Amino acid sequence: MARPIIIDTDPSPDDAVAFLMALGSPDELDLLAITTVGGNAPLVLTTKNALKALELVGRPETPVYAGAAGPLCRNLETAEYVHGENGFEGFDLPEPKLKPAAGFAPDAIVDLVMARPERAVTMCCLAPLTNLALALAREPRLAARLERIVLMGGAFSEGGNVSPCAEYNIYVDPEAARRVFACGAPIVMIPLDCTHQALTAKARLARLRAVGKPHMEAFFHLLTANKRFDEAKYGTDGGPLHDPTVVAYLLRPELFGGRDVSVEISCDEMTRGMTIVDWWGVTGRPVNAKVLRAIDAEGYFDIVIERLSRAARG
Ligand code: BDR
Numbered sequence: 001m002a003r004p005i006i007i008d009t010d011p012s013p014d015d016a017v018a019f020l021m022a023l024g025s026p027d028e029l030d031l032l033a034i035t036t037v038g039g040n041a042p043l044v045l046t047t048k049n050a051l052k053a054l055e056l057v058g059r060p061e062t063p064v065y066a067g068a069a070g071p072l073c074r075n076l077e078t079a080e081y082v083h084g085e086n087g088f089e090g091f092d093l094p095e096p097k098l099k100p101a102a103g104f105a106p107d108a109i110v111d112l113v114m115a116r117p118e119r120a121v122t123m124c125c126l127a128p129l130t131n132l133a134l135a136l137a138r139e140p141r142l143a144a145r146l147e148r149i150v151l152m153g154g155a156f157s158e159g160g161n162v163s164p165c166a167e168y169n170i171y172v173d174p175e176a177a178r179r180v181f182a183c184g185a186p187i188v189m190i191p192l193d194c195t196h197q198a199l200t201a202k203a204r205l206a207r208l209r210a211v212g213k214p215h216m217e218a219f220f221h222l223l224t225a226n227k228r229f230d231e232a233k234y235g236t237d238g239g240p241l242h243d244p245t246v247v248a249y250l251l252r253p254e255l256f257g258g259r260d261v262s263v264e265i266s267c268d269e270m271t272r273g274m275t276i277v278d279w280w281g282v283t284g285r286p287v288n289a290k291v292l293r294a295i296d297a298e299g300y301f302d303i304v305i306e307r308l309s310r311a312a313r314g
């Protein structure tokens with residue numbers, strides 16, 4: 001039976017690749033809902049981008065719930081400098097006809113998880129963790145009910161991408177991240193240390209395009225444009241394809257290597273959003289996450305291309 005999942009996201013192109021891969025994996029994954037949050041772009045745009053991506057592949061049946069417009073107790077810091085004004089620069093997709101589902105994303109998360117048996121639903125988080133933190137606040141039994149949380153976020157030995165020590169998703173809402181990491185549910189954290197090894201090199205994007213389907217052509221252009229910022233910043237051929245690692249981990253965990261460790265979140269100003277990973281177990285603090293640090297990048301792109309290409313209906 002396919003594993004029920006919810007994907008919480010702030011669609012830029014790499015977020016969309018992740019949830020479309022899930023739709024392209026019906027034997028393994030049952031995508032109950034997409035929930036959106038303000039992050040890479042304001043909420044109205046991240047929600048619209050989710051709907052655009054679903055329309056592109058002809059999959060209108062997946063409900064999209066809009067959630068928090070911004071962090072728990074800070075102003076939202078968007079990332080148009082990376083993803084463009086609409087969060088989806090590089091290929092003009094039409095205004096979606098689809099509408100968001102009625103309801104607030106944190107409520108949808110609670111309702112969908114609590115309606116299913118214990119440890120049934122996996123929460124996949126690709127964005128600032130505000131929606132999940134709000135859901136945990138509304139329903140404290142949620143943590144015990146989740147199968148696990150798999151999230152893209154954080155950084156340790158690699159350093160940060162929005163500050164010397166913090167990765168964007170955790171930096172934007174560190175108070176939410178702190179609440180999630182303390183909730184007691186099993187957590188898999190996929191930090192920059194892992195995603196920075198998985199670059200959208202030209203040869204990989206050429207393979208993606210060569211599939212020859214219209215949505216693959218669209219994602220070729222979206223990812224090419226989207227990774228220009230990182231290519232210039234890091235001097236690499238391609239940029240990190242962050243968020244699909246979460247879905248790839250569910251499908252092919254053997255592509256990844258990591259360790260069970262203690263992770264704490266800094267909410268201090270200078271180190272805001274830093275994920276303090278006790279890789280060597282020096283603190284004696286209890287383990288609260290599996291942190292992934294190794295990835296088979298070729299195997300990863302194989303599964304990304306295979307499952308993304310299967311997302312389109314017809
Ligand atoms: C994360 O930030 C966003 O820009 C990406 O979608 C990814 O979730 C990487 O730091």
Ligand code: CA
Pocket residue numbers: 009010011012015040126127243
């Ligand atoms: Ca994201």
